[in-house]
Amino acid sequence: MAIRLITKDPDPILRKIAKQVTKFDERLHRLLDxxxxxxxxxxxxxxxAPQVAISKRVIVIDTGDGLIECVNPEIIEKKGEQFGPEGCLSIPGINGDVRRAQYVKVRAQNRFGEEIEIEGEDLLARAFQHEIDHLNGVLFTDLAEQIYHGNVER
Structure with a gap:
């Protein structure tokens, strides 16, 4: 395992639609790790994955209940609404208030290519939406109703 460099905005890879994963091999496992x-x-x-300069449809999430790995994730159901702050490792020092679904159901594949479905509410739902947006070239700042730099609203 290795710590990779996090790609920062305005790197163009963050604005591209990531490619579907078709090979579930050791390279994918190493990327996930x-x-x-x-x-x-x-x-x-x-x-x-685009945040580590890899244009593949791969995300990892851990909101405190353990690691979730999703390959080729897609949101298949949304319910409710939440409004709150987000930040991003690719946009340091910037936060914004974003409106998201309160609940999502995600269909994806695991590291071995097996289909999985995961449901998430609150922070987990927000994280799924935020990370899947990355796979489609969308940043939270595109959706934010208010943007904050540090503690100062701008």
Whole structure:
């Protein structure tokens, strides 16, 4: 495992639609392991492969209940609404208030290519939406209704 460099905005890879994963091999396993280690090292709750300069549809999330790995994730159901602050490891020092679904159901594959479904509410739902947005070239600042730099609203 290795800690990878986190790609920062405005790197163009953050604005590209990531490619579907078709090979579930040792390279993918190493990427997932490295992404988890990188996320934990940076004190993040989620990380998408484009954030480590890899244009693949891969995310990792840990909101405090253990590591979730998703390959080719898609949101198949949304309910409710929440509004609150977000930040991003690729946009340090910037936070913003973003409106998201309160609940999501995600269909994905695990590291071995097996289909999985995961439901999330509150912070986990927010993390899924944020990380899957990364796979589609969308940053939270595109959706934020208010942006804050440090403690100062701008």
């Amino acid at each position: 490295d992404m988890a280690e990188t996320m934990y090292d940076a004190n993040g709750v989620g990380l998408a």
